[in-house]
Amino acid sequence: MAPTFSAGARLDRLPISGFHRRILWLIGAGMFFDSFDIYLAGGILGALVKEGWSDLRLNAAFLSATFIGMVIGSFSAGILGDRFGRRFTYQANLMIFGLASLAAVLAPDMWSLIVLRFFMGVGLGAEIVIGYATIGEFIPPAQRGRWAAYLSIITNTALFAATLVGYLVIPAFGWRAMFAIAGFGALAVWYARKSMPESPRWLESVGRTEEADRVLGQIEATYGARLPAPRREAVAARPDPGLKILFGKAVIRRTLLATVINVMINVSIYGFVAWVPTFLVQQGLSVGSSLGYTTFMSLGGPVGACLGALIAERLGRRNGLTITSLIAALLGVAYTLAPSIAVATAFGFGLFTCIYLMVALGIAAYIPELFPTEYRLRGTGVASTAGRIAGIFIPQAVVWLYASGGVVPVLAMLVGALLLQALCVGLFGIETRNRSLEDLRPDHDPAVAPAPAAVER
Numbered sequence: 001m002a003p004t005f006s007a008g009a010r011l012d013r014l015p016i017s018g019f020h021r022r023i024l025w026l027i028g029a030g031m032f033f034d035s036f037d038i039y040l041a042g043g044i045l046g047a048l049v050k051e052g053w054s055d056l057r058l059n060a061a062f063l064s065a066t067f068i069g070m071v072i073g074s075f076s077a078g079i080l081g082d083r084f085g086r087r088f089t090y091q092a093n094l095m096i097f098g099l100a101s102l103a104a105v106l107a108p109d110m111w112s113l114i115v116l117r118f119f120m121g122v123g124l125g126a127e128i129v130i131g132y133a134t135i136g137e138f139i140p141p142a143q144r145g146r147w148a149a150y151l152s153i154i155t156n157t158a159l160f161a162a163t164l165v166g167y168l169v170i171p172a173f174g175w176r177a178m179f180a181i182a183g184f185g186a187l188a189v190w191y192a193r194k195s196m197p198e199s200p201r202w203l204e205s206v207g208r209t210e211e212a213d214r215v216l217g218q219i220e221a222t223y224g225a226r227l228p229a230p231r232r233e234a235v236a237a238r239p240d241p242g243l244k245i246l247f248g249k250a251v252i253r254r255t256l257l258a259t260v261i262n263v264m265i266n267v268s269i270y271g272f273v274a275w276v277p278t279f280l281v282q283q284g285l286s287v288g289s290s291l292g293y294t295t296f297m298s299l300g301g302p303v304g305a306c307l308g309a310l311i312a313e314r315l316g317r318r319n320g321l322t323i324t325s326l327i328a329a330l331l332g333v334a335y336t337l338a339p340s341i342a343v344a345t346a347f348g349f350g351l352f353t354c355i356y357l358m359v360a361l362g363i364a365a366y367i368p369e370l371f372p373t374e375y376r377l378r379g380t381g382v383a384s385t386a387g388r389i390a391g392i393f394i395p396q397a398v399v400w401l402y403a404s405g406g407v408v409p410v411l412a413m414l415v416g417a418l419l420l421q422a423l424c425v426g427l428f429g430i431e432t433r434n435r436s437l438e439d440l441r442p443d444h445d446p447a448v449a450p451a452p453a454a455v456e457r
Contacts, residue, residue, distance in 0.1 A: 007200035009230035028154035029189040034127040035158035037182040043166030044175040060395040067391035069121020077126035078381020097123025098186030104179040133368040145312030148365035152305040159301035205374040254370040262387030264421035300352025308360025317366040318429035325422035328354035332415040369432040
C-alpha cells in the first residue's frame, strides 16, 4: 500500500531525538576525517619544505592535485548521489580516501605523494557534497540550520585537531604518521556507517515510496509515543531532471549564487588558511613555532562553527553570510597591518573564526537548501565543483602573489573575494530559515510536475 503522507511531512514533524543525534555523529565522523585529511596538508607541507623533500612549487602541485581530485569527486558525487542514493555514495568516497591515505604513508618521493593526493581528493570532494546535503534531509525546518552548524562544528574541529596533532606528531614521528591517522580513522567510520539508513526523501523522489515508508516506520517506531500529525502534501515521485535544470530560468540564479559562495570560501580557505604554516616558515620561524601559532589561529574553526549554531536560526543564512563576509574583509586588512607576529595571530584567529562561520552558514546550511531533493546533490555538487576548479588555480596564484610582494597581495585577494561574496548574497540571496525543504522549491520549477505514477493522499 502506498504511504498517505509524504516523507518530508513525516520527517519534519518529528521532535529531535536520539535518532537525529545518531545521524549527526555518523555523518559527522566521516566529515571530521575528511577535513582532517584536507587540513593536515598545511603542517605536512611546511615539514616537507623544511626537510628538503619539497619546495613552494611542489607544494602548489600537491594542493592542485588535491583540487583536481576534489573536482572529480564533487561532480561525480552530485550525479551518483541523486541517481544511486546518499548511502551508496558516501560509503564509496570514504573507502577511496581512506585507502589512498594509508598508501601515502609509504610514498617514496614527492611526486608519488602528489599522485596519491589526487586519489585522496576524489574521496574528499565527494564527502563534503554528500554530508551537508544529507543531514538537512533528516532535520525539521526549525532546527535545520542549527544542526547543519552542529555538523560544521564537528567537521571544522578537524582544523584544530589536524593542526594540534601535527604540532605534536610531526616533530616526533614525521609527516607519514598523519596520513596513517587519517586513513585508519576513515576506514573505521566506513564500517560504523554501514548501518545508517537511506534518506527517505530521496527514496520517495525516485519512486521507491514503499521503501521510504518502511524506513520512516522504523524511525517513527523509536519514539514509542503519539507523534504530531504530518502536514498535508502530495506523495509523488518526480522525473529525473538531469543537469540542465540547474541552468534553466527557474534555477540558474540559485546555481550561480551557490557557485559564488563556494568559490569565495575556497579562496579564503585554500588561499590563506592552508598556507599559514608555510608562510611562517618562509619568514624564518621553525616548523614547531609556525605550527604553534597556526594551532592558536585554528581554534577559530570550531569557534566559528559554534557561532553558526547560535545565529543560523536567529539572524538567518542570508543576513549572517553578508555580515560575516564584511567583518572578515576588515580583519583581512587588519592582518596585513599587524605590527608583530603576536598581533597578527590575534587577527588571524578572528579571520579564521569568520571564515568557518561562513562555512557553517553557507556551505553546511544554505547551499543544500537552495535545491529540491531530486537534484539537491547535483546542485550542491556543481557549485562545489566550481569551487574546486578555482582551488586548482588558487595555489598557483598564491605562489605568484607571495613572490611579488609577500603576504599583503595574498590578503588583498582574500579581501576582494569576501567583499564580492557579501555583495552577491546580500543582493541576490533568499532567506531559507524555518522553511521546509519542499516549500523552498523554486517558482516555476519545470521539475515540479509529478511523474504519472504519483499517488495523492
